[in-house]
Amino acid sequence: MQATSAAVNVRSMATRTLTLSLPDTDATQDLARRLAPVLAAGDCLLLTGPIGAGKTFLARAVIQARQAALGMAEDVPSPTYTLVQTYEAGGVEIWHADLYRLTDPAEVIELGLDEAFDTGISLIEWPDRLGDLAPPGALRLELSVTGDTARRLDITGDATWHARLAPMLATLDA
Numbered sequence: 001m002q003a004t005s006a007a008v009n010v011r012s013m014a015t016r017t018l019t020l021s022l023p024d025t026d027a028t029q030d031l032a033r034r035l036a037p038v039l040a041a042g043d044c045l046l047l048t049g050p051i052g053a054g055k056t057f058l059a060r061a062v063i064q065a066r067q068a069a070l071g072m073a074e075d076v077p078s079p080t081y082t083l084v085q086t087y088e089a090g091g092v093e094i095w096h097a098d099l100y101r102l103t104d105p106a107e108v109i110e111l112g113l114d115e116a117f118d119t120g121i122s123l124i125e126w127p128d129r130l131g132d133l134a135p136p137g138a139l140r141l142e143l144s145v146t147g148d149t150a151r152r153l154d155i156t157g158d159a160t161w162h163a164r165l166a167p168m169l170a171t172l173d174a
Contacts, residue, residue, distance in 0.1 A: 018169065034172070035062055044139070046139070060076045084112075140156040142154040
């Protein structure tokens with residue numbers, strides 16, 4: 001499948017940031033389909049960006065892609081009011097959390113996210129609410145609005161993430 005979804009630029013730092021241009025929602029869904037199989041138990045994605053940047057859209061697309069690959073399908077509502085939604089995905093649980101309404105990082109433990117960080121795949125919107133509870137090896141995904149449906153995505157992670165994502169990112173220009 002040819003991906004017209006992203007242009008990749010790499011800036012070298014202690015952690016590495018990859019910048020993707022996602023021209024439309026199809027490109028975002030394509031990225032999610034490629035990212036979903038890379039994720040494993042213990043992975044945490046921290047999704048940042050302003051309201052309307054597409055954090056929930058991207059998280060839902062990752063969940064739907066992961067389930068579709070396993071022949072599963074279920075409704076994937078936004079966790080805005082429930083704070084956390086969980087999904088079975090082939091022996092690993094996906095936790096999708098929207099922490100916008102949290103007022104104290106201690107509430108994260110009440111939600112059970114500390115356990116999810118170890119055993120599940122965690123997709124966390126508004127991760128600034130985690131305080132110092134954010135997993136140190138988390139992958140940071142920062143979305144910015146660049147047009148009606150266009151987004152810029154900055155992916156920041158350590159060398160381990162860079163190595164894991166490299167094969168997937170190489171297919172974006174294929």
